[in-house]
Amino acid sequence: MKKYAVIVAGGSGLRMGAALPKQFLPLRGKPVLWHSLNTFLQAWPDLEIILVVPTDHLPAGRDIVNTTSDPARIRITVGGETRFHSVKNGLHLISEPGIVFVHDAVRCLITTHLIHRCYEQALEKGNAIPAIQPIDTLRIETPDGSQLIDRQKVRIIQTPQTFYSDIIKKAFEQPYDASFTDEASVVEKMGVVIQLIEGEATNIKITRPLDLLLAEKILEQRML
Template identity: 85%
Template sequence: MKKYAIIVAGGSGLRMGTALPKQFLPVAGKPVLWHSLNTFLSAWKDLGIILVLPSAHQNTGQAIVNTTSDPTRIRITVGGDTRFHSVKNGLALIHETSIVFVHDAVRCLITTDLIHRCYEKALDKGNAIPAIQPIDTLRIETPAGNQPLDRDKVRIIQTPQTFHSEIIQKAFEQAYDASFTDEASVVEKLGIPIQLTEGESTNIKITRPLDLLLAEKILAANNPS
């Protein structure tokens, strides 16, 4: 089946404390975004990428695209006011039955193994959401104070959130709701059960300066010179 990856790169870099959005910061000598794009390009030769960027950074994004392994498979579109609207803009460019990955551009340590695992489960079950179990003790704030959570029953959600195109395109016909924090929450509102699949502890989201250091170390370990 045809495959598309919608890579959302709308971050502002506020928590990173930099003027340049985090998706454009260098890690291991290349922009964060470059790593994400190249991994998806290497997953399958027939996979197409739709890169969603803020209007102010279209030229920067195109310059990075031009340095990837196959720029011809990447299209750029403009993001919206929210993640929901950005993904919707990306979905508007998909006109055939396919499996659709939606991925945070700043999860630049994504592996082809995880991409393939999500694809196989979405092909079988309609969707696949990578998730990992937390290792820290968790507590939740309540009106009475706070209380512990059973971490064995809690999962940390990652991307690529992966769906059959008919499911995700129908879901994004809904009106925007503030409860839509990710694609799974949009699909779930249709009454479709969400299927979790095992994520990867290294599939971190680059948000703080420390994350860049971790990403450098992980990439160096995976690609020894």
């Protein structure tokens, strides 16, 4: 079956406080985005990548693509006003049925093992959304103060969020809604039951300077 990865690198990365968006910052000598691209290229020799980047950073995106292990398998398109619109732009380039991974470019510690597990579950159940259980105590604010949440019933959602192409493409024909915070929320609004799969604690999202330091250490340990 055809395999596509829509890698979303359309964010501005304001919380990082750097001049460049976080997906272009260096991590062990390579841009954050490069690490995500290369892992997906390594997952299967026939997987195709659609990279979504901000319009202003198209040249930088092309330069990074050309340094990967197989640039010919990567196509580039521009991002939109929101994540929803960026993913929709990427989905427009998918013409054949298959399995689609949608992945945050800044989750650059993704492993081929997790990618493969998401693929297998999506084949069986139609979708696979990686998630991990929080380790901290959680509270929710209410009009009367705050209330404790049972963390056993809470999950932290990750990517790659994985779907049959016909499911996700149809879902993204819906009008944009402010409640669409990820692909699962878009698909769920269409009435599809979301299927969680165990994620990975190291599959962190590079958002703050501290995250870059953690990523450096994790990659260093993997090379030992």
